[in-house]
Amino acid sequence: MLDNRVETFLALCDIMNYTKTAETLHITQPAVTQQIRWLEEYYGCRLFSYQGKVLRLTEKGKTLRRLAQQMTANAQGILQEMQREENTEIHLRIGATKTIGDYMLPPIMVVFLQEYPQYRLHLTVDNTGKLLHMMEEGKIDFAIVEGFFDKEKYDFTLYKRERFLGVCGKACPLRGKSISLWGTHTEPLILREPGSGTRDILEELLKENNFTVHSYSTVQEISNFQAIKAMTEASLGITFLYEPVVKQELEEKRLFPLEILNFDIFRELNFVYLQNSLFRQTWQPFVDFAMTWQK
Incomplete structure (x- = not known):
């Protein structure tokens, strides 16, 4: 108390x-x-x-x-520990950004629960900033994020590195063309809302090339990945996402990678947790499992 x-x-x-x-x-x-x-x-x-x-x-x-x-x-x-009786379930509160929570964690959670049936998982999907705030308030035990965070303020473990790429629909004028990142600005841009890890990374990349999201012909802000992919597939614009989010659409040739020169971008996904956490032993089994899990 x-x-x-x-x-x-x-x-x-x-x-x-x-x-x-x-x-x-x-x-x-x-x-x-x-x-x-x-x-x-x-x-x-x-x-x-x-x-x-x-x-x-x-x-x-x-x-x-x-x-x-x-x-x-x-x-x-x-x-929670004092209220938990011996030999009862262990509640684990996980926070994840949308890319991770929607596309990477579900199969891991399924297999983890099969091997650790005593766990009860609670997953919250939100943007990086909100997840870190929830963690500071003790509402989640740790977060898995793809966005930027203060590495001096939090402890963290590198989970993996994922490719970040631009994609377009079949009728997009840029499909199959070798272009610079600036060359994409002639198309409408479809992207996540401010505060999302995906958007933060794109904005940082654009800044490094001396332009912004507002340099594009039009901008559509959509918080739902399925809607973003559907709009992109209909060639209503281009978007930038992590490869796991569009893996199926790329394989089925419903979406196509933009051939952007000097744009071989990989970004870190990290487990983030508070420094000096007293309950690391509660959530460490899940972190270890996720680190070694393969489809």
């Missing part, structure tokens, strides 16, 4: 406004101020400071936030 002052501190870190934090926690603003002041006196340092009228975390405040988030996650794990 966490001290309510720590909970207030974490809420203020997220909201960065004393009044709104008080409203969210259903306490008074002076109570928020008093609890933060108590923590500052206890630790002997300032946790927040103002730059003009903007509230900021100090470096010590950032350190306490990171450690308090670990405490929160571990407290959730302790609660």
Whole structure:
């Protein structure tokens, strides 16, 4: 059970406004101020400071936030462990980005449960940023992501490297042509929503080549991979995805790889977890299994 002052501190870190934090926690603003002041006196340092009228975390405040988030996650794990009876099922809460959760994990989960029937798996599919936030709040045990994350803030294990490629439909004018990445901008672009790992990687690649998604003739933002593939197959635009997402469509020649010069791109997929996790032994069997599993 966490001290309510720590909970207030974490809420203020997220909201960065004393009044709104008080409203969210259903306490008074002076109570928020008093609890933060108590923590500052206890630790002997300032946790927040103002730059003009903007509230900021100090470096010590950032350190306490990171450690308090670990405490929160571990407290959730302790609660589950204490409530679990001997020889009963083990609940494992997995977070995964859409590429991984929709196309890579399902067959692994099936075989894992056949070999480890005592486990109960709970899978949450969302974008990288939201998954990391859920992990910090103790709502998931670890995440498997393809997007960028702060490697100094989290512990991680490289899962695999997957090819990232552009694809088009049969009637696309670019099919079968050797083009530069810039040469793709004449076509409509179909892509995931902001915050998704797939989009983050594409935007970074475009930035390295001095243009953006807005350089394309039109942009369609779609959160569903099936819709993205259907629209691309109908030659309504081009898209960029990880190879496992379009493997079947490429084999059946319903989609075609764009022949982009100097575009042999592979990106990391990582298991990400909080530093100093107390319950690594609970989820490590799944990580080890996934690392060695092959179809």
